[in-house]
Amino acid sequence: MRRVVFIILIALFVTSCAKNPFSTRDSEPPTAEAGTFITPTTPQIVLENLRLCYSELVIGNFVQSLDSDFVFTYDFLPGVPTDSGWGFKQELNLTEKMFNDFSATKSERSLRVTFIAQPGQPDIILDSTATLVRSYTVIVADSSGQMSSSYQGVVRFEMIESAFNFWAIRSWSDLHLNLDTPSWAELKNAYQ
Amino acid sequence: MCRPGFVLIIISFCCLLHSNPALPVSLNLSFSLDRQTYNWADSVSYTHDLKPSLQLALQNRSTATLIKKSVFGEGGDRWQKTARTSVSLIYRIRPSFKAGVEFSQDFDRLEKKRLIANRANLLTGFEGNHLNFSQRCGVVWEQRQFDPASSIESGLGYSGALSIKPRQDRSLGSASVEAQITTLRRTPLRNIALNYNFSANNVHGDTVTLDAKQSFGERKYFPSSGSFDVTARQRNEQRRWDLHASRKLPATVVFSASAAYRFDKYDYEYDPAVTDLVRQNNNFASLFEYQFSLTRRFGRVLLMQGTYLYNRTKEDFGQQQTNQLAETGQLGMTAKMFLLEADTIEVSGQMGVTSYLAPTSSTFFADRDRSVNVATVRMTHRFNDFLTGMIEGSYRGFHAIYISGRLSANNNVNNVYIFNPTLIWRPLANISLQQSYQMFANYIYYEYEKSDLSGRNTLYRRASVSNKLTMTGSRRTDFVIEYSYRYEDFGPLVYSDQWQQQISWDRRTHRPRVGIDYRPIAGLRFQPYAVYEIQRSYDHLFDSTAVLGRRQKSEEFTRTLVGFNFEWELSNSSHIDCTLERRVQDYQNQRNQEYNLFTISIKRFL
Secondary structure: OHHHHHHHHHHHHHHHOOOOOOOOOOOOOOOOOOOOOOOOOOHHHHHHHHHHHHHHOOHHHHHOOEEEEEEEEEOOOOOOOOOOEEEHHHHHHHHHHHHHHHHHOOOOEEEEEEEEEOOOOOOEEOOOEEEEEEEEEEEEEEOOOOEEEEEEEEEEEEEEEOOOOOEEEEEEEEEEOOOOOOOHHHHHHOOO | OOHHHHHHHHHHHHHHHHOOOOOOEEEEEEEEEEOOEEEEEEEEEEEEEEEOOEEEEEEEEEEEEEEOHHHHOOOOOEEEEEEEEEEEEEEEEEOOEEEEEEEEEEEEEEOOEEEEEEEEEEEEEEEOOOEEEEEEEEEEEEEEEEOOEEEEEEEEEEEEEEEEOOOOOOOOOEEEEEEEEEOOOOOOEEEEEEEEEEEEEOOOOOEEEEEEEEEEEEEEEOOOOOOOOOOEEEEEEEEEEEEEEEEEEOOOEEEEEEEEEEEEEEEEEEOOOOOHHHOOOOEEEEEEEEEEEEEEEEOOOEEEEEEEEEEEEEEEOOOHHHOEEEEEEEEEEEEEEOOOOOEEEEEEEEEEEEEEEOOOOOOOOOOEEEEEEEEEEEEEEEEEOOEEEEEEEEEEEEEEEEOOOOOHHHOEEEEEEEEEEEEEEEEEOOEEEEEEEEEEEEEEEEHHHOOOOOOOOEEEEEEEEEEEEEEEEEOOEEEEEEEEEEEEEEEEEEEEOEEEEOOOEEEEEEEEEEEEEEOOOOOEEEEEEEEEEEEEEEEEEOOOOOOOOEEEEEEEEEEEEEEEEEEEEOOOOEEEEEEEEEEEEEEOOOOOEEEEEEEEEEEEOO
């Protein structure tokens, strides 16, 4: 009798709080052009995809640029005394919020990223790992294209090519250009 | 510029070799150099019993990073340093009770930004059979500087922990309370955390464990760099619940279940002068997850397992466009078969759907489903004592579905197929040969562009072969010769009844490597190696009449790596590691790039 009650309780629990692992929802027919995603067969293409998904605000393309063991680290953040970074899930969550926020006000403002290679920092691409250092500018512009705020710094990407995947970012280290200019980490942290 | 690092290493090395092993000291030194970045991570701790009941302890932990100015263009070299130093003197008044004093300093510096925090505390601690407590109370002095502004504060500080274990065998579990308070005038801090954990098991192997934690905190802080005029207040609440149970059912079936709940809430209050840029919204996030699994073993031949996982996360930021809800349902099956002593087959599969739900309707961008299907087959066959073969085949399929018409043009299917056979030969006692092959194919197609000649529907293929020959020259020396070859091609797909590929480019890489693993004495290991790599890329050019493209070399890249790894285990507690690598690489039409990578770490524990 106890066993039957136990099984019924579990069945009730599962049916009241479960999700079907076989069915997906239908989508609406497209009303806009698709975003751009280039198959990342080299580490440099990952950065191009990153740049494109920030301007096109396609979270699915952003996810494909990150490895599942991804970590983001920064040199400092105002008002955040102890932590020094976060992992894959937090990065995905905060970027999704950022993209949703900019999508909701797309007619009023836009997001743009520019990477510039560092002269003394050639890309190191080994068999299945790579290190790329870039200086960057992230610009938030209003509807007329005028810059309303900008974030600048130097970023060091450690990438890997996994057996099941293409090149993806394993580690993203953000450094402020100087202490007075906000960095990418500050933009991300606003969506934490 | 790396001179201070080398001096530190030499001094540390001398200390390591000449320190008195009778003193309980722990030393950890690490230095690495990678082009313009220098990293130091060091720690030392020392304890000394002045009398049987009086103990002196010293501890220092520091990290430093130097980034050369070329990384920041016009800026200068950048140093970032952090350190924590503490000294304590503890007197054991009774076997279960101790008291003492502690002085500590935290130091954090990045260019003109600096934090120094000094603490002087009285310590007490009690260790009983059912009850333990420890506490620190004293004064805190903090100096923050961001040239030219600065802030100095002082106040009282208290931290304490009390744990209770009603029964020695923990049959009623154990509970603890931790609290931390500092009464600095402008940046006070208050935290309290309650913990409870319980575990029980019986002779049949049935188990149940419970971990629960609830914490509350409140702090004030300076939200902006370079300004100490305004403060912000943060209040937080966290809940953590983890439950796990497993039970043996009839017919040797094992049922296990686990559930987790997480809740995080943050509320903020800002001075009116704080700019919007650094303001954060009040928010909360919760997660609920459970997993059931059934496992059954059929004798020694077959093991089967089925699992179901459900996960629900909710985040509320007070703004419609940033709120999120995600639900995952995932079903998994694994079967492991041991046919004969020499054969093993393992089959596993997993399928799941994650739905990301916008709070109101599909007009929001990120409202989407993601379906994942994974299947893996592994087979091992031992032909004889000299030859073992393994085959692994995998499939992984992703399907991304955006619900909103504004993004549904991105709906795509991404299928990956991998076939990976490996052979391990041991023809002689001192020779082994490992050969592995991998074939990889990745198909990506967009649902709404399936019938078009779209550059976005693509096929990427990769095939590689790797041979590794290990020859044991003597008990102390192994010679390793490796050669790997990799072929890749990529191009768009056209769909007419079936997918067809048009190759856009291909790339071929040859990579021979030679190395020696030399162990002259016990504990010492020296591994020099050399690698040469050549990669040629070709574009495939099509004209109006050609069916197959014309190959044209687009790039050639060569690289030489020379380096060594050095490991010296002086004793069970002392260890030195060192790696040095020099890389020279040459891209067609670019000048040679040469750089060095150097790391050293020294550890000693007693």
